[in-house]
């Protein structure tokens with residue numbers, strides 16, 4: 407068995423154990439394999455092991471992989487999880503299935519207008535700045551409702567959930583508080599928006615805690631593909 411296969415199994419085992427520990431069904435938590443900086447061949451290896459959802463941070467790098475793998479990987483699903491500038495929205499609207507990093511209406515409006523009519527609406531998660539750090543991407547929790555309402559009205563988009571990158575901290579109480587705040591915000595919003603089913607939080611180092619706090623989608627890079635050099 408090669409390393410990516412072994413690591414994928416280990417991550418699935420971690421997710422299942424974390425879910426079981428908090429009386430959730432392992433199927434409630436999906437795995438997004440974060441393949442940024444890794445070659446298309448690595449994505450193909452994971453795909454052949456059954457992985458379907460992949461996350462990318464850099465638009466051009468992602469588009470290259472999407473084109474390379476298109477014919478070989480039916481049913482593959484691409485999520486943009488990195489920052490998006492307005493001059494790249496057209497490429498993203500034409501190539502991705504999800505954008506999880508939306509934190510401004512202007513970007514959402516462009517994505518909606520540029521989504522090709524023959525494709526399904528682009529799935530959107532609002533990125534929320536749960537730690538309220540000054541220079542961090544994400545809408546503030548207090549502004550998330552207004553942004554969600556505006557996005558839900560856009561025809562080319564489907565509002566699916568919330569995404570957060572928590573503060574880098576060793577203080578697990580602080581982290582837990584932030585993740586639970588996001589869960590509460592998500593639960594409130596999901597009552598209003600029927601398509602909202604995705605709470606995207608948890609990465610290689612904190613997926614267990616995120617699952618305990620209600621995550622439905624963990625975004626895992628290093629623990630599957632190894633460390634990144636860039």
Ligand SMILES: *Cc1c(COP(=O)(O)O)cnc(C)c1O
Nearest residue numbers: 440487609610625626627628629
């Ligand atoms: C890189 C990245 C991840 C994956 O992080 P790992 O620690 O490698 O698992 C998850 N989410 C976002 C938004 C990222 O940029």
